[in-house]
Amino acid sequence: MSETGIGKSVKRREDLRFITGRGRYTDDINRPNQAFAVFLRSPYPRARIVSVDPSGANEIEGIIGVFTGKDLAADKLGDLPCGWLVKSKDGSDMKVGPHPPLAVETVNYVGEPYGVVIAETLAAARDGAEVVVTEFEELEAVVALDRATKSAQIHANVPNNLCYEWALGDADATNAAFAKAAHVTKLEISNNRLIPNAMEPRAAVASYDAASQEFDLVTTSQNPHLERLILSAFVQLAPEHKLRIVAPDVGGGFGSKIFVYPEETAAAWASRRIGRPVKWTAERSESFLTDAHGRDHLTKAELALDKDGTFLGLRVKTRANLGAYLSTFASSVPTFLYGTLLAGQYRTPAIYVEVEGVYTNTAPVDAYRGAGRPEATYVVERIVETAARELKIDPVELRRRNFIPPDAFPYQTPVALEYDTGNYGASLDKALIKADYTGFAKRRADAERRGRKRGIGFSCYIEACGLAPSQLAIQLGAGVGLYESGEVRVNPTGNVTVFTGSHSHGQGHETTFAQIVSDKLGIPFENVEVVHGDTGRVEFGLGTYGSRSLAVGGSALIKATDKVIAKGKRIAAHMLDASIENVDFAEGAFSVRTSNQKLTFGEVAFAAYVPSNYPSTEEPGLSEKAFYDPKNFTFPAGTHIAEVEVDPETGAVEVVSFVAVDDFGHVINPMIVEGQVHGGIAQGIGQALMEHGVYDEAGQLVTGSYMDYCMPRADDLPNFTIDTTVTPCTHNPLGVKGCGEAGAIGAPAAIMNAVTDALGVVDIPMPATPERVWRALYRA
Amino acid sequence: MKVSLTVNGRDHVVDVAANTLLVDLIRSRLGLTGTHVGCDTSQCGACTVHLDGRSVKSCTMLALQAEGAEITTIEGIGTADTLHPMQAAFRECHALQCGFCTPGMIMSAIDLVQSANGTLDERKVREGLEGNICRCTGYHNIVKAVLRAAESM
Numbered sequence: 001m002s003e004t005g006i007g008k009s010v011k012r013r014e015d016l017r018f019i020t021g022r023g024r025y026t027d028d029i030n031r032p033n034q035a036f037a038v039f040l041r042s043p044y045p046r047a048r049i050v051s052v053d054p055s056g057a058n059e060i061e062g063i064i065g066v067f068t069g070k071d072l073a074a075d076k077l078g079d080l081p082c083g084w085l086v087k088s089k090d091g092s093d094m095k096v097g098p099h100p101p102l103a104v105e106t107v108n109y110v111g112e113p114y115g116v117v118i119a120e121t122l123a124a125a126r127d128g129a130e131v132v133v134t135e136f137e138e139l140e141a142v143v144a145l146d147r148a149t150k151s152a153q154i155h156a157n158v159p160n161n162l163c164y165e166w167a168l169g170d171a172d173a174t175n176a177a178f179a180k181a182a183h184v185t186k187l188e189i190s191n192n193r194l195i196p197n198a199m200e201p202r203a204a205v206a207s208y209d210a211a212s213q214e215f216d217l218v219t220t221s222q223n224p225h226l227e228r229l230i231l232s233a234f235v236q237l238a239p240e241h242k243l244r245i246v247a248p249d250v251g252g253g254f255g256s257k258i259f260v261y262p263e264e265t266a267a268a269w270a271s272r273r274i275g276r277p278v279k280w281t282a283e284r285s286e287s288f289l290t291d292a293h294g295r296d297h298l299t300k301a302e303l304a305l306d307k308d309g310t311f312l313g314l315r316v317k318t319r320a321n322l323g324a325y326l327s328t329f330a331s332s333v334p335t336f337l338y339g340t341l342l343a344g345q346y347r348t349p350a351i352y353v354e355v356e357g358v359y360t361n362t363a364p365v366d367a368y369r370g371a372g373r374p375e376a377t378y379v380v381e382r383i384v385e386t387a388a389r390e391l392k393i394d395p396v397e398l399r400r401r402n403f404i405p406p407d408a409f410p411y412q413t414p415v416a417l418e419y420d421t422g423n424y425g426a427s428l429d430k431a432l433i434k435a436d437y438t439g440f441a442k443r444r445a446d447a448e449r450r451g452r453k454r455g456i457g458f459s460c461y462i463e464a465c466g467l468a469p470s471q472l473a474i475q476l477g478a479g480v481g482l483y484e485s486g487e488v489r490v491n492p493t494g495n496v497t498v499f500t501g502s503h504s505h506g507q508g509h510e511t512t513f514a515q516i517v518s519d520k521l522g523i524p525f526e527n528v529e530v531v532h533g534d535t536g537r538v539e540f541g542l543g544t545y546g547s548r549s550l551a552v553g554g555s556a557l558i559k560a561t562d563k564v565i566a567k568g569k570r571i572a573a574h575m576l577d578a579s580i581e582n583v584d585f586a587e588g589a590f591s592v593r594t595s596n597q598k599l600t601f602g603e604v605a606f607a608a609y610v611p612s613n614y615p616s617t618e619e620p621g622l623s624e625k626a627f628y629d630p631k632n633f634t635f636p637a638g639t640h641i642a643e644v645e646v647d648p649e650t651g652a653v654e655v656v657s658f659v660a661v662d663d664f665g666h667v668i669n670p671m672i673v674e675g676q677v678h679g680g681i682a683q684g685i686g687q688a689l690m691e692h693g694v695y696d697e698a699g700q701l702v703t704g705s706y707m708d709y710c711m712p713r714a715d716d717l718p719n720f721t722i723d724t725t726v727t728p729c730t731h732n733p734l735g736v737k738g739c740g741e742a743g744a745i746g747a748p749a750a751i752m753n754a755v756t757d758a759l760g761v762v763d764i765p766m767p768a769t770p771e772r773v774w775r776a777l778y779r780a
Numbered sequence: 781m782k783v784s785l786t787v788n789g790r791d792h793v794v795d796v797a798a799n800t801l802l803v804d805l806i807r808s809r810l811g812l813t814g815t816h817v818g819c820d821t822s823q824c825g826a827c828t829v830h831l832d833g834r835s836v837k838s839c840t841m842l843a844l845q846a847e848g849a850e851i852t853t854i855e856g857i858g859t860a861d862t863l864h865p866m867q868a869a870f871r872e873c874h875a876l877q878c879g880f881c882t883p884g885m886i887m888s889a890i891d892l893v894q895s896a897n898g899t900l901d902e903r904k905v906r907e908g909l910e911g912n913i914c915r916c917t918g919y920h921n922i923v924k925a926v927l928r929a930a931e932s933m
Contacts, residue, residue, distance in 0.1 A: 018879030021814015021854035028813035251880030506878030682918030706823035
């Protein structure tokens with residue numbers, strides 16, 4: 001096997017530009033004659049806009065114009081849509097509050113943009129924004145999630161602020177399971193609001209060419225084609241063929257850069273309005289206020305067990321905060337990406353979940369790393385651990401007793417999904433060894449002697465990735481298909497340019513995708529270039545989220561590569577005067593089974609472009625495209641084990657060990673996969689112990705900077721112990737499942753199970769800050 | 781107002797406003813876009829450069845305060861062909877993903893190693909990098925890279 005092939009930890013080719021400062025992020029790009037945008041933002045969580053007086057700004061030198069939501073409305077720009085229609089359990093459609101790109105009549109969260117100042121310089125635009133006088137009439141704001149349905153009505157068409165009441169599962173069967181239960185464990189838990197904080201703030205550089213009527217928008221997007229589709233079909237900024245969107249190097253996304261936001265939209269519109277390029281880069285404060293937040297659930301869960309600890313039923317009721325408006329995929333996150341995962345790794349025969357999606361006067365909430373699946377894992381793994389403690393059964397044993405066994409696949413869960421494969425016991429076993437579970441009692445006693453409380457926590461998570469068969473997704477309400485496109489363009493000299501609809505913003509696709517294509521074609525890794533993130537170069541794409549890039553995007557490339565090989569065989573058969581059935585392709589060469597004749601891949605590629613000795617039935621050229629539509633979700637799963645020590649004096653929690661054993665199916669680049677797991681775990685530990693997006697009672701975001709929102713730093717985290725087990729995905733050509741979100745999905749429950757174990761309490765809300773831990777310790 | 785300074789070995793005299801930040805001079809006036817801006821409260825460290833050999837957050841200094849100083853940015857420590865040991869270690873150890881925090885992280889790490897005089901261990905590296913936020917890597921491989929680079933620096 002080549003040193004750069006599938007399964008090898010090839011060093012990333014992206015790195016050379018990043019470590020030498022030659023990356024090219026949106027804010028690094030400037031256009032001649034560009035102007036700068038600064039947005040006018042609501043200081044109130046809910047208010048009517050009475051008037052906007054720009055006269056002060058217009059007196060400042062360098063101001064080009066002050067525009068408001070009314071100007072965009074006058075240009076007939078449409079609302080920012082939500083791309084997933086969720087139906088309530090009574091069959092009615094979800095209720096969508098209108099979401100203009102810039103607010104027109106009312107503002108509904110602190111930071112919501114209602115206008116934009118465009119100026120010659122950033123400083124002038126800032127000065128201008130300072131002196132625009134806006135009169136607001138403050139309205140009663142809806143902030144507390146638990147009271148949101150009994151508060152003032154935010155959107156005229158949404159009674160009780162209730163977007164939907166969604167349900168999944170068999171209520172009767174679940175109630176019957178509880179009726180015959182020997183034990184019922186009940187848990188009321190919350191899943192804290194998170195603010196994504198990709199290190200690169202959102203940005204846009206928009207240019208409009210009046211002669212060709214073409215837009216060129218460079219922006220921080222995880223899915224430029226989807227953004228183009230929405231901006232043309234829904235917002236009606238420009239027809240699709242007149243709109244090019246480029247997402248160059250993007251400094252992290254974690255979901256927050258999937259969505260189509262007001263600012264990028266308004267900057268593009270403004271570039272046409274003023275006839276000059278317009279640049280906007282968010283300040284971190286703006287990221288805090290307006291990047292779509294994550295999580296924010298309140299949940300009541302009940303688990304029914306028989307006398308042996310066998311799970312009989314799970315009943316879950318969740319209220320999910322959607323924020324003031326439905327962001328691009330907001331509706332799907334607490335429903336189809338949450339309720340469907342409540343079976344976890346277990347054979348629970350009856351499950352019923354109800355979810356209320358609720359509007360509040362806070363920033364929109366949408367997908368953040370894991371998106372629904374961390375919330376589901378948190379419910380399942382916290383209640384399973386709690387049940388084990390109540391029944392005095394070892395939490396490992398209780399899980400093992402209820403695992404879906406390896407011979408039960410494919411396994412149909414009671415909540416819609418069919419798991420194709422898995423071996424949960426194998427991951428658990430390996431993790432127990434890595435974590436030295438048998439030595440825990442001694443470590444706990446040692447800690448006790450040092451005056452510290454030590455706890456251990458487990459999380460046997462599952463996730464559904466590689467979303468999803470398009471037909472199924474569309475039946476369930478998705479507004480788009482969820483396939484991926486790929487193109488393998490063989491150049492005349494035999495090197496290859498690969499185009500993918502996936503987008504890399506840290507995941508290393510330029511390396512991994514080159515590995516799979518070069519491996520498959522038997523050509524040097526260096527001979528394959530990967531192009532992504534440009535609607536002008538890549539045919540189409542759905543982008544990167546939900547750990548889908550390799551499973552879906554990579555599969556499209558395999559499909560296109562297969563087509564290249566098939567055509568190559570036909571050309572080679574002609575050139576070698578052999579029948580196609582007798583031509584093999586291996587290690588970069590076409591050979592004839594019945595003789596010793598051979599042609600290299602390069603020779604066939606050259607022949608395709610200089611077709612002299614060439615089959616008359618073939619078109620010249622060697623470039624193939626493919627769309628891959630997944631047949632099912634993939635189901636990465638694994639066991640995470642955390643050990644923490646609590647300092648009873650201060651309430652500080654130290655993560656002393658974290659073991660993750662994950663089953664991602666086949667692994668293309670182990671080094672990159674480990675890195676993905678590390679990063680996910682850090683975000684999961686951040687959620688469990690540090691991070692919290694907090695609005696005060698008045699609706700002001702009080703965690704609006706790195707001084708207030710506690711980001712995990714190097715000295716907050718331990719080294720992680722990472723390993724894998726492998727059950728290959730059964731339905732995609734690479735046998736891969738996806739690894740981007742596992743850490744963020746599994747870690748919070750593992751940490752909180754460890755913290756509650758150390759403290760001897762049932763629950764403590766995330767984040768388990770020193771204050772909360774200290775109070776929990778001394779409550780009695 | 782004029783400020784004279786040396787950046788990556790080249791002398792510059794730049795006309796700046798009194799309130800121009802050093803990072804804006806570096807990025808917008810000199811076009812050295814490897815130095816990034818990730819926050820507005822001097823917390824994230826993406827803007828870290830060296831000023832007379834010590835790491836500073838260039839978003840927290842006025843350009844005028846750098847009068848007469850020698851500034852080194854990420855572009856000044858090595859090239860793709862001749863990487864600085866810290867750059868090489870970051871690549872070797874997969875200590876970066878999206879790359880946005882990386883220049884600041886590398887500049888901080890170089891100063892950390894140089895001022896530690898060979899006494900670094902994992903805990904000291906973690907504490908020493910507390911002023912630089914990375915959202916991608918969980919720091920695991922960054923710590924590994926800094927310790928590895930320390931061996932050859």
